[in-house]
Structure formats: structure tokens, C-alpha cells
Amino acid sequence: MSSFGKLFKVTTYGESHCRSVGCIVEGVPPGLKLSEEDIQPQLTRRRPGQSALATPRDEKDRVQIQSGTEHGLTLGTPIGLIVLNESHRPEDYGKGTMDLFPRPSHADFTYQEKYGIRASSGGGRSSARETIARVAAGAIAEKCLSLLYGVEIVAFVSSVGTEHLFPPTEIHPTAATNPIFLGLIGSLTRTQVDEFLPVRCPNKEASERMAKTIAEYRDKQDSIGGTVTCVIRNCPVGLGEPVFDKLEAMLAHAMLSIPATKGFEIGSGFGGCEVPGSIHNDAFVSSVPIAPSQSGVDALQNGTAARTPRLRTRTNNSGGIQGGISNGEHIYFRVGFKPPATIGQAQDTVDFAGKPGILEAKGRHDPCVVPRALPIVEAMSALVLMDMLHEQLGRQAIFGQLPSKR
Amino acid sequence: MSSFGKLFKVTTYGESHCRSVGCIVEGVPPGLKLSEEDIQPQLTRRRPGQSALATPRDEKDRVQIQSGTEHGLTLGTPIGLIVLNESHRPEDYGKGTMDLFPRPSHADFTYQEKYGIRASSGGGRSSARETIARVAAGAIAEKCLSLLYGVEIVAFVSSVGTEHLFPPTEIHPTAATNPIFLGLIGSLTRTQVDEFLPVRCPNKEASERMAKTIAEYRDKQDSIGGTVTCVIRNCPVGLGEPVFDKLEAMLAHAMLSIPATKGFEIGSGFGGCEVPGSIHNDAFVSSVPIAPSQSGVDALQNGTAARTPRLRTRTNNSGGIQGGISNGEHIYFRVGFKPPATIGQAQDTVDFAGKPGILEAKGRHDPCVVPRALPIVEAMSALVLMDMLHEQLGRQAIFGQLPSKR
């Protein structure tokens, strides 16, 4: 379906060339200061045309709040958000080969098979324009999280093709055990990431290698994939709903719903599967001296449990989640994006009728999506957290009122 | 929450040492022959104690159908399933260090923080016994899928520690481009996988390397992770609900909800992000000669669309899913499992009160979970597919009745 979340919920609509794309965001807390200015920056960050490495189409993507606020404050009612599609004339498109041929590794064929019909051009619902609504909704979630706990969500490009910021080594089959990586995710800001435009890999040397790689594939009318690493700092303890809605499961669901994604790993990830338990286990250390009586029960009663964990971990191979529940450490994960399917190179394929032919995509297309994918990854992270937070805070409120009376 | 799915839905209960574990399965189609014999084999496959490499506890795990069938046929009503916990005496446990110390990288600490209370022993709800209910429910889903479309779901161990069946190479950064891998997943059966017990890696040489690795870590009272690869054959075209419930997103959600998982990748996965689009794109070929008039619309009207795709792909880097929708090719994915957190080696950590100390886990624990994880991965796959199938078949039925009248 086109909705995500249970308590903090976004429902989206829109194809690449219809009147508008947009969404309805339910569960936004009342009394929050909110205007278009809170949402626009992330929309602008995901816009194409920010450099010679990305598609030069000039989309304006101005968001407009339709409902749910008054005098600049949220009412607790659904927020309707709309972004107009500036050129929404499907009749101008698809007169050529892209209409006859299902693009290899694109959604043309499967949409046609699933629905028996498909948008005539531009990818329709499978277009990247669909992600505008995610980013807009995510910006609201992020504002809440930031105000509530100072949550910081920062994504960056960690690889393009074979060029990695932290390639696996024999000592560090996973970046999770690498102190330099841990240092980076402990402090990196979006401003720092954007200093490395157009690639958004926060390291001068690696960024240049990646830019070179993208340029090479662009010049060959080819494309290349990459990975995005994302860190969430200051996430309260206790989020995630075992057993099926573990926090990492919700994040994986969220990330794999983003177009072009191929993989997700939490914390030490696949590399961590090569490390023995004796190294991988995150031993506990005491964060603050607490009296033995101050059990978790007390903390919950005082409403403090969701903030500062009593215990911290010495290492963080878990990526901030244990047993499906946030433990107060930095949450970090990596998402893989495939090379974009629409390329200018000639492809030997068949048309919808099964007749062999050559497809050469027209127009300018992104040779690599990862730099633009960052705000989408950040937005989906924020949506997951707000949803989990509402459920856990309700539980704590009930718990906190129970014991003295039971 | 403890339920998974929307139309084919499983809800589970049970801790490691309560009276029983079990589940309720909703949405099972009526008129299906079903008895305990359909469910028990996969439960037995996940049982510990199948070899010297796994934990020697002897759990019987006999499933008992409580409801939803009569005279051996399902009624379309919920199937209640129960597996007794043979020794459910929590008072015998946890008298020692494991009760005072939160096990590093286990769920003890986060459950305590989230709920303000936790099961006194054995992991409670975070125990691997919770997966019994998944496997039982999955077996019902699998039987349906097998009868409906001949769907085959086969998982196998693809790595243990650094020992891989298909290690990435410069030519094949992903196994997806390796013809030997594609050949293997095209025909592998569960019987073949089980011939390689205790490791369940379907290759004699690799299996032996992995067994040796596991034995080494076991002898050191340490543990090691690994990966599971799973293939789904004969999945009908058209499953998956864009945009948020893409088929790969649901699979990722399902897999990351399994205890100890660290990563998920679909098709070419992370390795595929290093391959250019010109290679990664799955060009189409015509599977059967069809008349131009036989469009997808017609196919849907005839109710055939969900079975045989009109077009096939030459390669399968997509892993059987494009745009979030199954395309009729083999669906395959890989899941990473971390080294088990409970190890016999001494760990320098702190207790719940923050006091430093040494934790040495007592008892016998699995040094590596991947061989036993296969039926869980298979079960969760089947649950996802049945849920998606019901929704798509309803859509097709509506679509098939619409056009002549509109």
C-alpha cells in the first residue's frame, strides 16, 4: 500500500506526470510550530540538478501545507502536503521506443503485469518523484524528534561502485570495529556532508575518487550504484516492538521500500557475521553511578527511561539495537542502491509484444542516485522512529501509573 | 507487535520457559487438507541437537492443531497452533551470574529498559523458541503456495565466518552474475541441503571448511556468524504492493525480524551496487510466442497473468523483483546472522547495577545459528508471499470482471 506507519503514518500519492504529488501525515503531535520552511530544505536537498553529475531537469518542488496547522501551530489533525508537478502532460511523452519497450530492470514490465495497465511515461508511480512525499513527511517527523530528544539523523555516501570510504579489510571486515568510522558517525553533520557536493561523501580523497567514477559512467551513457550509510544519534532507549516489528526490521522495511535499493545492514552488518562473538559482543559499561535501587522500573515510573540509558556499551557492533530495541547507542546502518536502470547505452532487449529490438533511453538520467538518496534515507528513518516512539511513550505512561495502585 | 501480515496473518506468543509457545494463523484458505504432519517436518528441521555442532538440549517440539480444521480440512477460520514447553520452570534458572548481568549483545538490557521488567531466564520472549511459532505458521503458508503454483522455497548456508560458498571476486562482486550460483539456485532442493548436515551448505568442500570453522569456535567457547541464502522458485508474477510494501521491503522486514539477523540483500545485493547498469540491467527475452493482442490486460482478465510471465529476463540481477513486484524469475536473497551473543568465554562487563564483573555463560549454546536458521528463513518467506498473493488475487478478480462493463 501507499501508507507507512501505524501511529505516525504517512500516506502518499502521485505519479511522475500527474497534477501533483503529495501526502497526508497522521499522528503529528499537536502544538508543534510548523511551516513550509521546516519541510523545504530536505526537499531541496533531494532535488536533481544540483551539479553536473546529476540530471539537469529543473524541478522546483515547492511544498504547500494544505491542512492541519493554524497560526503556525499543528492542530494534531492530518497534515496535507502538496507539491505540484510543473509539467504534467503525459501526452508529450512516450511516443518513442521507451513506450514500446519495457526498460530492463525498471518497473515498466511488472506494473503492466500487476495492474494490466501502466502510466505511459516517466515511470509513473515507480518514478523517483514518488519520494518527494516521503521526504516532506520525514521532515515533520525529524522536527519532532529533534525537539523532543535532540535526535540527529545524518546520511552520507559511503561507496560508489568499487570506491569505498571504508572498504572491508582483514582486520576490519566491518567498519563497525574501525575507530575512525565510529569517530566519524559520532559527530558528522549534514552541513559537513553537503560540503562534499556533488558526491556527499565526507572525505575529500574518497569523494574525488567517487566523483571520477560517476563521471566515467556518465560519459559512457552508463550508470553505477553505491551505498549510503546513515547514523541516528540521541535516539531514546526502548524503541522497537518485538517480535515482528523490531526496530531494525522496521528500518529494513523502510529502506527497501525506497526505489532502487538492494540491501540493508544494521550495525556491523554482513561484515559482522565474519567476526567471532568474543569480539562482536558489546560489553556493558556503567554510564553514570546509580544506586542499586534505581532499577529500570523506577526509571520508567519517573519517565526517564526513554532518555538516558543507565548502562552504555564499550563497542557498538549492535548498531544501537539489541533484541529489536534501541539501547541508547548510535543507530547506524547501510543501504545499497543499484545502478539506475535507465541508461543511454543501447540495450538488446524485446518490446512488450516480445519482439527483439534495441532500446536507447532518451533524455538525461542520473548516472548514480546515491548523492540524492540521502534525504530520502534520513526521512524514512525519522518516520520509523516517530511511529515507534508514540507506541513506547504510551506504554511508559501506562506503566508509570500502574505500580503504586496494583 | 507479535503479529505479521495483513490477510494471511500470524500472531505469536510465548517465552522460553512458559507453558507453551504458539500462534494463531488467520487467512488460511478454506478447503485445504491440513494436519500436524504438514507442519512437523519444518519444526523438526529447526530443532537443536541434530549434530555435535548444535546445542544438545533435546526439545521435542510437537505441534498440536487446536482449531480451524475438521475432518482434516481447513474451515477458513483461524488455525490455533500450540507447542508445549517441556520444562517450563523459570524458578530453576537464573540463580547465578546470568541473572545479575545483562548478557552483552543480548536482549536482557533492552527488554529491562523497555518494559521495566524481564523474564528471569533463558531470554524470555527474545529466545529462539519464539521462532517455533513462525516455522509452524510458515509451513501452512508453504503448503498453500506449493499446491497453488508449485512454489519451492529453499534456503541454504552460504557462509560461516570468512568461509563463503561464493566469495565475491573481481569478476563477480556479486554471486548474481555467477552462472554456477544461478545454476545452483535453479534446482537445489531441501533434501539436497539436508545431505550436508550439520552445516547445510550444499557443497562438500565448502561445507567441510565451515564445519571446521564452527568446531574451532565451539572449542574456544566462542561463536561465529554466517549467512543464509534463500531462493523462491515459481513465484507468480505481480506480487508486492508498491510503494511501501514492495515485495523486497516485506521480505526485508520479515528477515530482520528473525533474532540475530544483521543484514538483508535482494538479488545482486550490495555486490550489485559495484556493477555498472549496462551489465546489471536484466534485458528481456520473449518466453513464449504471443500474439500482439494478448496484452497484460487480457492476461489479467483470463486470470492467467499471475502465473506465467509473457516476458522473461536474460539475467536475474534483480532477484525476481522489479519495482517492488515479482517478475516471475527466481526470487533470491541473502540474510546475515551475527555470532550468537551467549558464549562460554569470560566477558568483562558490568551487572544491571553498573558494577563491573566477569560473565561466563553456563550451559551449552549454539556456536553458530545459521544451519538451524534455514527453516525460519523459509517460513518467513512463505508468510510474506501468501499475504501478498491474497491481495493481488483479489485485485485481479476485480479487474477481470470490470472491463467489459465499464
Added chain:
Amino acid sequence: MSSFGKLFKVTTYGESHCRSVGCIVEGVPPGLKLSEEDIQPQLTRRRPGQSALATPRDEKDRVQIQSGTEHGLTLGTPIGLIVLNESHRPEDYGKGTMDLFPRPSHADFTYQEKYGIRASSGGGRSSARETIARVAAGAIAEKCLSLLYGVEIVAFVSSVGTEHLFPPTEIHPTAATNPIFLGLIGSLTRTQVDEFLPVRCPNKEASERMAKTIAEYRDKQDSIGGTVTCVIRNCPVGLGEPVFDKLEAMLAHAMLSIPATKGFEIGSGFGGCEVPGSIHNDAFVSSVPIAPSQSGVDALQNGTAARTPRLRTRTNNSGGIQGGISNGEHIYFRVGFKPPATIGQAQDTVDFAGKPGILEAKGRHDPCVVPRALPIVEAMSALVLMDMLHEQLGRQAIFGQLPSKR
């Protein structure tokens, strides 16, 4: 929340004085001809200002499809619908008493308590303008149902104040046993209902009595309630999902979510609770001669079960639903609407600060909502049916493919 439905799902947004009201409709079948012309008529039927008996505000309420169609056909993707609020300047409102005083029996007080904030005027989210989105979405559902099965949904005003079209009598404590009532609901059309504007009670004499009642209360600056009866004809057999989502439970949920509703009764309703089982039971009669072998199983296999029931009932006190499942007879129910809370008469009450005072509502307000409520009741009915239909058709499709292979 602001969404309704599971497979055919509407999510709405909008307050009385924000930029627009609207909704996203998910699960609309692909390949359906759809334009604004399909939606506008019901929106126009719910508009105020259709007669001297209703509020004279002139709202245009023109719906605009944002997404989900191309070349006049639905794509199977979400339909975004928007209706602009023509005067959306909250700052012009609420400068007087209505801002200081929570209107008795209105939502002002509870919204303020629940959210800690509320829209400054016009009811905000609790305004009747919210129902525009329901009616728009319902029109799409209705079109599907009409094309698929010739479903007809017709609501009419059955009482205003103490004036009833079918008052309970000793012989007929419920209209369900009254042949005249059964005859009426068997053939009544919307066109016929609209001939009795402004009251929409399809009986000249009763309609005049009701109009007189409304006029009397209007002239006293008072208000009066009434009831709406709705019939659904040609609903396929088998809709409704026991045990919690019985068809009547979903209808009750839908109807009681409409503003100002106070009660719901299905079939014989409360009056039927006064009738003995020997009279109330709907004995079966054979509708068509069928061979004994043509069991329900066969019918399901042939995909016909959802259409014509093999058996009919002689009476219809059940109101077309037995055991929570439609039985093929006419579904009918009644919904009670309270007198509108906003009245011009002086009310002795207290302001938000608890200070006693007199509230006299300004402006023109509907003295009775039932005539305008009909399209809302019809819309909610259609939304329930489409949602249930999708689930049942998926079940039948699975069932139909199972038996020969099991």
C-alpha cells in the same frame, strides 16, 4: 485515525477553513474509467444551500483528481482528490462568543482537551466539511460496485423528530416485517428520493410533515434530529470477515464515524428484539433448481458464489447479513442523527475558563442534517463493501485453485 479500510482505503485531511480538504484513495482497481464527473454528483447532493431548509452558504465543492488516472483510466495507484476551501481565512472568524465558549454538544471542548489546541473557528476537523472527502472516495467505490455487480445503494430520510415514515406499531415493532417497507426498499432510486427535496423522504405526506417540523425548529432558532434508512441491493454473497469484522460491525463503525450520529441498527434492528424467534427467523426458500452436487464448493470453484445465492430467504429480518456475512438479500440499516449542536437560541453555559455566560451562535446553521446526510451514508456503505469485496474475492480465487491439486 483519518484512514478507513484495509484494501480499499481512504485517508482524509482537512479542516473547515484550511486551504483544501481532500483524500487519498488506495486500492482502486486498475483499468476503471474515472473522471471528476463520476465524483461530482454525490458531492453536489451533499452541498448545503439546496433549499430554504438548509444553510444558505454557497460552497462550490468542485473536486479535482490529482493522480492515479491517465487518459481517463485508473492506474491501480492511489487517487489523490482535492476540493478547495473557497474562503480559508481563519483570522476572520472566532472573534466573538463562539471562540470563548465551547459550544454545548459540539467538539470544541473535547478537541481542546485531547489535543491541547483547537482550530479557532468553524469546527476545524470536526466540521461537516470533513465529510466531503468521504463522499468523494465513496463515489469511486460506488462506481466499481455498480459495474461489478450492479450494486445499488440508496439512502432516504425515514424520520425527522417524531415524524416517521414507518413508525413502530404493535404489529410491526420493526419496519422489517412490514411489506410496504420491504416493497419500498426493493425498488427505490436516488432520483425518486431527490424528487422529495428538500426533505428527501420518499413519501409526499410524510415528507410534508417532516418539512413542517424542520421549518418550525428553524424558526425557533432550534434544531431537530432524524434518521436515515439505507438499502444496498445486489450485494454479492459472502462479504464480511468474522468474527470482529462482521459486515454489520464494519457498517456500524462506518456510520458511527459520521458526525452527529447516535445510533445504528441492521435489518430488524431494535424493534426486531421485541419479536419472537419463530417470526424473526428468515426461513430459506430455493431460488433456482440446482442439482445436489452443486455445492457451495463447486460454486466457489466456478467463481460464481459471490453473485447469486443458491438459497434465498422468505423474509429478511436479518437485513441481508447472517453470521456477519452477506447472504444475497437486500442489506438495509438505519442511522440516527442528533439535532445539530449549533443553534441560534441563547444557551446558558460556561466559557473555556469556566465562567458562566450566554452563548448565541451567529450565522445560519442547518436546523436538521438528515437530508444532506444521505450521500455520506451511501458513501460510507460503498467504502465498506469494496474493502470486504477485495478480501473475499482473493479468498475465492485461492480456494478456486486449490481443490483439484490438494
Added chain:
Amino acid sequence: MSSFGKLFKVTTYGESHCRSVGCIVEGVPPGLKLSEEDIQPQLTRRRPGQSALATPRDEKDRVQIQSGTEHGLTLGTPIGLIVLNESHRPEDYGKGTMDLFPRPSHADFTYQEKYGIRASSGGGRSSARETIARVAAGAIAEKCLSLLYGVEIVAFVSSVGTEHLFPPTEIHPTAATNPIFLGLIGSLTRTQVDEFLPVRCPNKEASERMAKTIAEYRDKQDSIGGTVTCVIRNCPVGLGEPVFDKLEAMLAHAMLSIPATKGFEIGSGFGGCEVPGSIHNDAFVSSVPIAPSQSGVDALQNGTAARTPRLRTRTNNSGGIQGGISNGEHIYFRVGFKPPATIGQAQDTVDFAGKPGILEAKGRHDPCVVPRALPIVEAMSALVLMDMLHEQLGRQAIFGQLPSKR
């Protein structure tokens, strides 16, 4: 489906003659004292055989907690509940006419049509035994609500056939305006209700009239319907989720999902639709002197809003709910139950094959269900409230933390 609720959720299973009936309750707060003793009393209250007026079958209905507690405290994990079916031998049943004939107004026919198969006897899933799981789950919800806010939920029989405790009169078309009724619901306890066994109408004279009515129909091998009125006292302010999940909509959904229900009305109900707004409106009075600055915002920040409303209403025609949200007054509603469909009298009907014949139900069946329905109505009320409570407390917790930082 067989699950109800979103955060406090019950999922049930079980037919009349399978091994057991039971449920899984998710969202139970951790740290609650809970044992079978908390659940059994309501199960016993719903048992048949409590008097000569009810069915003499002796069902034991002992509940057994399977999971989710340890040392008598809940863990926050799912509670598995099981009640064995003492005689679960379907083969002993249905050899006679009840197997060949679909019982008029029962679920035999529609289950057969919907699922293509049905339980061979005793109603299967549509049996009243299904309600055992509801009552068991509801008892847990009730315990929470009682501990948290002193919530009291009391249902009583308000009519049997034409015998009413509060028949509508010209002055009081609805009991809502009758001070005697308001006095009764303000203080009535379950103990008081049970003093009027077997009818459970808390008035000696009315109770005797009703008992006589039931006896008459029983002696004629006929059956009769009735109504249940339920009051919820001390419900916190602010529960209910506009617009589709208004509190009365959730209650209506819950009540109409109970077998044999025909109607639901909240507060003044259908009778209230005959009363002018000037009388029906519930004017506000100040409950406690509060300073002007103590707005709802402050109250929410202090976490007190959900408890004591700042304003009360002089009358309570709203039934404790305005705009879909509880306002702190007593919530009360009425539910209609039809005469039981299974009667001993000969019924002229047709068999499943359409062949006319006479059906005379064997065995002893309840001539009137309302006395036994009370704990079911109470249970469903509690389930609705706990679910709504969790969502609202989460919102308040977020809101309470926001303002000083925004």
C-alpha cells in the same frame, strides 16, 4: 479478521467443538499483577447453566494463562490464553436434520457460501463459544483500566421482548433525559446486577416481568430478543481518534461484532433524534475553579488532562462522547440482541440442496441471550478503551515534552 485493536489487541481462535478456544492478547502493560483469578470471574458470569432460564449444558470454561507472565507479573509480552473444549468430538454431532438444513437466521448458510465449507456442527466459529476469548481478554483490559483510573464498566439487561426497564415515553423518548435512569447508571454495580439473576435487570418488578416473558417463549420452544445497556464510569477525557475511529464508532464496531446483535446507540440514541437541540445540547458547567491561564495546554503538559475534565456538562445526552472523544462524563450505550435463531419449534424451510422440509432443532438452547451477554458487552468495552488509551497517552507524553523547546 479475528483480531481486534491496534495497540491493545486481541486475536482469537476456536470453534464450538475443536480442542480449545483461546486468544493472544498483545499490548498488555508490563508489571501488572495477573493470574487466572483475574480472568475467571467474568468467564463464569457468561457461562450457561446459571439458571432454569438458560441452557443447562455444564461447561467448565477454566482459563489457563500460557505465556506473558512470570512470578505473577506481566512481562509486556503477549498473553496466551486457552480454555479447553471439554467435549470436542464433532463426529458425534450433526447426523440429523441440523446438518442437512441451514438453520434460518443462523450462520450455517453464509459460512458455507463464503468459505465453501463449514464446521459440521454446533455453529463452529459462529458459536457463542467464540465469545469466551473476548471475555478473557476483556478481563485483562478491565483490570488495567480499574487500576489506572478506577474505571467501572457495568452492563445490565434493559429490555426483554416488549418489557422495558425504561420504555420510551412522550416526555422521555430517550432514557437519557430521565433522571431515574441517570441515577441508576451513576451508581449501579455488577454485584447489584447479579442479585437479579437469572435476568440481570436491576429492578425487581421489571426483572420479574422479563423472567415471565422468557419462560413463556421457552415453554413454546420459541425465543425472544432484548437489549443490554452498559455504562462506563471514570473514563478519562480525550479517548477516541477522529475522524474514522471516533470512540462511539469503535464501540459500535465492537458491539456489532458480538453474535446476535442488531443495533447500537450511544447516549440518547435513536430517541435523542426526536428531541430538539435546545433540550438535547449538554450545556457546560464549571467543575472546579480554575485560573484563566490553566488552559488545556497546561493540563496536558502536566499530564493531568486525561483525568479530570475542567468543565462538566449539566446533562449527558451525548453519552460521555463529543466529536468522537470522551468528555469525562459517564459513557453509556445500548445494544440490541435478536431472538436466538435456534429454536425447537418446527420451521418450514429448505435444506442445503434447496429441498423443502421441516427443521426442528434438537437439544436445549437459550430462549434469550441477554442475561449471558453482559460480560461480553463489558469485555468489548474494555478492549476499546485500552486501545484508545494507549494511543492518547502516547500523544500526551509527546505533547507534554514539546512546548518548552519548540
